Amino acid sequence: MSMQATFADFSVDPARLSNAVVGHDRAEFGGSHLTLNAGGTVTLDFEVADPEDIPEATLTVTALVSRLGSAPGHAPIDVLLQGEALAEDLTVPGGGDLPQDNVFAVPAALLKPGTNTLEIRASAEARSTLRLYRITLDSVDERGRSERALAARAARNSxxxxxxxxxxxxxxxxxxxxxxxxxxxxxxxxxxxxxxxxxxxxxxxxxxxxxxxxxxxxxxxxxxxxxxxxxxxxxxxxxxxxxxxxxxxxxxxxxxxxxxxxxxxxxxxxxxxxxxxxxxxxxxxxxxxxxxxxxxxxxxxxxxPPAAAAAGAPGARSDDVEVTDVEASEEFEEGGETADNLLTGTRAKWLAFDDTASLRFTLARSATVTSYTLTSANDCPDRDPRDWTLHGSTDGRTWTRLDSRAGETFNGRYQAREFQLRAAPTAYRHYRLDITRNSGATETQLARVRFVEGPVGxxxxxxxxxxxxxxxxxxxxxVPAPGPAVVAIPAPLLAADLEVAVQSLTDTAQTLAALATRLREG
Known part of the structure; x- marks a missing residue:
C-alpha cells in the first residue's frame, strides 16, 4: 500500500479526519462546511511513508463560492504543497448552490517522507466566502480510495x-x-x-x-x-x-x-x-x-388501507378512528355551520366568529392516533388555521401536548392535509385542537377533522x-411487536415431568415421616 487514505470532511463538526491534522485561520464551521473569509487559510498535515512508491498523487478539493446577490461570487484560492504552488489565483467554478470538485495533479517530487503540509489560501481580495466541504488525497494508482474510506466512515450514521x-x-x-x-x-x-x-x-x-x-x-x-x-x-x-x-x-x-x-x-x-x-x-x-x-x-x-365504504363519509380510510362527539368554543348555529359538520365528510363546514378557537373530540374508544387530517373549507383562505396545538387526554381533564404547528398554509379549497405526530403515540379517548392563529380573518373555519390510528408498519x-x-x-x-417469551413444552413431555415430580415429592414425604417416627421412639 503506497499511501494511506487521506481525507478531511468538513460537513460535520468536528471534522472527520484520516491521516490528517487540520488547522485554520479566519475560518469557522458553517453548518455543513468550513467557511473561509478573505485571507483565510486551512492547512492539512498528512504522513507519507515512502514517496518513491507514489508515481503521482491526486488531490480533490470540494468547495463552493458564495454568491454576491444574483451574481457569481469571487473568492480566488491558492493551493500549495510544502509551500510550492499547485494552483494560484484559482476561481472555483460555479458560484451557485452545489459544491464543485476541483482536481489537481500532485507531482511525486513534491512529496517527502514523514509529515507533508497542504495549504489552501483564500485571496485577501475575496468579496465573498469560500465554503470548503472536503479534501481527499490519493496515489494516482489508487484514485478514489480516500473517497471510499470517507463514505465507509460516514455510513456509520444512517x-x-x-x-x-x-x-x-x-x-x-x-x-x-x-x-x-x-x-x-x-x-x-x-x-x-x-x-x-x-x-x-x-x-x-x-x-x-x-x-x-x-x-x-x-x-x-x-x-x-x-x-x-x-x-x-x-x-x-x-x-x-x-x-x-x-x-x-x-x-x-x-x-x-x-x-x-x-x-x-x-x-x-x-x-x-x-x-x-x-x-x-x-x-x-x-x-x-x-x-x-x-x-x-x-x-x-x-x-x-383502502378507502372505507361507509356511506356519507367520502374519503374516509379504514384506519380512521370513529369520533362520537365534538364540541367547539364557538360555532355559527344559525347558519348550520356547526362543529358536527367536521365529522360528516360532506362539504358542510364549521365556522367560528373568532380568530382563535378550540375543538374537543371524544372517540368511540381509546385509540393510538399516529396522525390527524385537517381539511380546508369552501371559501375565504384567510379563515384557514395557521398555528395550532393538538392535545390528548384519557379522562378529558388532564391534557398532554401531542403536536404543535406554526405557519401552516392550505394551497386550495377542500384540501386535506395530514400531520404526523412527532412523539411516540399513546392511546387517548379525548383530543383537543387549540387553534391559536388563523390566516388573518376575524373568523376561523374547517370542513373536516379526521384521526388516523396506527400502527404505521x-x-x-x-x-x-x-x-x-x-x-x-x-x-x-x-417485524412483530416485542412481547413476553413463551416456551412451548410438548404435552407428553410435560406430563412425564409432572409424574416424575409427583413421585419425587411422595418419596420425600415418606422419608420425612419415617425420620419423625424414629425421633419420637428414640
Missing part, C-alpha cells in the same frame, strides 16, 4: 435530518427559496452503504425525488405537491446519527421495520431486515425508491437490483 427549501419550478433564478419542513430519513438493509438518490410518494399524492452529495452534506431535487404544483427542492444536512440512537432525535414513530424475502431461482429466500423512515412533514409515504453509492437500487410499495412489495445484476423480487412484512 439516520439523517436536513433543513429544506422549495422554489417554484421554472421561476427566475432571482426568486428566493422558501423554508420547507424538515426532512428526516433512515433506509438500511444492513449493507452499510449511503444513499445516492431517494424518491418517495405520500398517500396524498405528493412526491419527491432527490440526489445527495457523496458525503451527504446537501441534496438537490424536485417536489410535486398534492395539488400538482411542481417545485425545485434542496436541503442542507443538520444532523446524522447511528441507529437506533438517532431515532430519539428525530421521528421514531414513523419507523417501518420489515422481515424481508428476495425472489430468485423460482422461490423466495430470507433476506436482511429492512428499516425504512421518510418524514417530510407531510402525509405518510406509500412508495419509496432508492439507489445507493454502490449502485444497488430498490423499490418498496407499502400496502395502504404494513407489508410491502417491490424489487431489488444489485449493481451489474438483474432485478429480483422483494417483499416484506412488519
Amino acid at each position: 439516520v439523517f435530518a436536513f433543513r429544506t427549501e422549495l422554489r417554484a419550478a421554472h421561476a427566475p433564478s432571482s426568486t428566493p427559496w422558501e423554508a420547507a419542513p424538515r426532512l428526516v430519513f433512515h433506509l438500511d438493509r444492513d449493507e452499510h452503504s449511503l444513499p445516492a438518490q431517494l424518491g418517495w410518494r405520500g398517500v396524498d399524492g405528493a412526491e419527491s425525488a432527490i440526489s445527495f452529495q457523496s458525503n451527504m452534506s446537501d441534496f438537490h431535487g424536485c417536489h410535486r405537491a398534492a395539488d400538482g404544483t411542481a417545485y425545485e427542492y434542496r436541503g442542507r444536512l443538520t444532523g446524522g446519527w447511528a441507529y437506533p440512537e438517532g431515532l430519539e432525535e428525530t421521528s421514531a414513530a414513523h419507523l417501518h421495520r420489515f422481515i424481508t424475502e428476495e425472489g430468485w431461482g423460482g422461490g423466495w429466500h430470507a433476506s436482511h431486515e429492512l428499516r425504512l423512515l421518510v418524514d417530510d412533514g407531510g402525509a405518510p409515504v406509500e412508495r419509496v425508491t432508492w439507489r445507493d453509492q454502490r449502485g444497488n437500487s430498490g423499490v418498496v410499495v407499502l400496502q395502504v 404494513r407489508a410491502f412489495t417491490g424489487y431489488y437490483q444489485r449493481d451489474n445484476e438483474g432485478p429480483i423480487g422483494y417483499r416484506g412484512t412488519p
Whole structure:
C-alpha cells in the first residue's frame, strides 16, 4: 500500500479526519462546511511513508463560492504543497448552490517522507466566502480510495435530518427559496452503504425525488405537491446519527421495520431486515425508491388501507378512528355551520366568529392516533388555521401536548392535509385542537377533522437490483411487536415431568415421616 487514505470532511463538526491534522485561520464551521473569509487559510498535515512508491498523487478539493446577490461570487484560492504552488489565483467554478470538485495533479517530487503540509489560501481580495466541504488525497494508482474510506466512515450514521427549501419550478433564478419542513430519513438493509438518490410518494399524492452529495452534506431535487404544483427542492444536512440512537432525535414513530424475502431461482429466500423512515412533514409515504453509492437500487410499495365504504363519509380510510362527539368554543348555529359538520365528510363546514378557537373530540374508544387530517373549507383562505396545538387526554381533564404547528398554509379549497405526530403515540379517548392563529380573518373555519390510528408498519412489495445484476423480487412484512417469551413444552413431555415430580415429592414425604417416627421412639 503506497499511501494511506487521506481525507478531511468538513460537513460535520468536528471534522472527520484520516491521516490528517487540520488547522485554520479566519475560518469557522458553517453548518455543513468550513467557511473561509478573505485571507483565510486551512492547512492539512498528512504522513507519507515512502514517496518513491507514489508515481503521482491526486488531490480533490470540494468547495463552493458564495454568491454576491444574483451574481457569481469571487473568492480566488491558492493551493500549495510544502509551500510550492499547485494552483494560484484559482476561481472555483460555479458560484451557485452545489459544491464543485476541483482536481489537481500532485507531482511525486513534491512529496517527502514523514509529515507533508497542504495549504489552501483564500485571496485577501475575496468579496465573498469560500465554503470548503472536503479534501481527499490519493496515489494516482489508487484514485478514489480516500473517497471510499470517507463514505465507509460516514455510513456509520444512517439516520439523517436536513433543513429544506422549495422554489417554484421554472421561476427566475432571482426568486428566493422558501423554508420547507424538515426532512428526516433512515433506509438500511444492513449493507452499510449511503444513499445516492431517494424518491418517495405520500398517500396524498405528493412526491419527491432527490440526489445527495457523496458525503451527504446537501441534496438537490424536485417536489410535486398534492395539488400538482411542481417545485425545485434542496436541503442542507443538520444532523446524522447511528441507529437506533438517532431515532430519539428525530421521528421514531414513523419507523417501518420489515422481515424481508428476495425472489430468485423460482422461490423466495430470507433476506436482511429492512428499516425504512421518510418524514417530510407531510402525509405518510406509500412508495419509496432508492439507489445507493454502490449502485444497488430498490423499490418498496407499502400496502395502504383502502378507502372505507361507509356511506356519507367520502374519503374516509379504514384506519380512521370513529369520533362520537365534538364540541367547539364557538360555532355559527344559525347558519348550520356547526362543529358536527367536521365529522360528516360532506362539504358542510364549521365556522367560528373568532380568530382563535378550540375543538374537543371524544372517540368511540381509546385509540393510538399516529396522525390527524385537517381539511380546508369552501371559501375565504384567510379563515384557514395557521398555528395550532393538538392535545390528548384519557379522562378529558388532564391534557398532554401531542403536536404543535406554526405557519401552516392550505394551497386550495377542500384540501386535506395530514400531520404526523412527532412523539411516540399513546392511546387517548379525548383530543383537543387549540387553534391559536388563523390566516388573518376575524373568523376561523374547517370542513373536516379526521384521526388516523396506527400502527404505521404494513407489508410491502417491490424489487431489488444489485449493481451489474438483474432485478429480483422483494417483499416484506412488519417485524412483530416485542412481547413476553413463551416456551412451548410438548404435552407428553410435560406430563412425564409432572409424574416424575409427583413421585419425587411422595418419596420425600415418606422419608420425612419415617425420620419423625424414629425421633419420637428414640
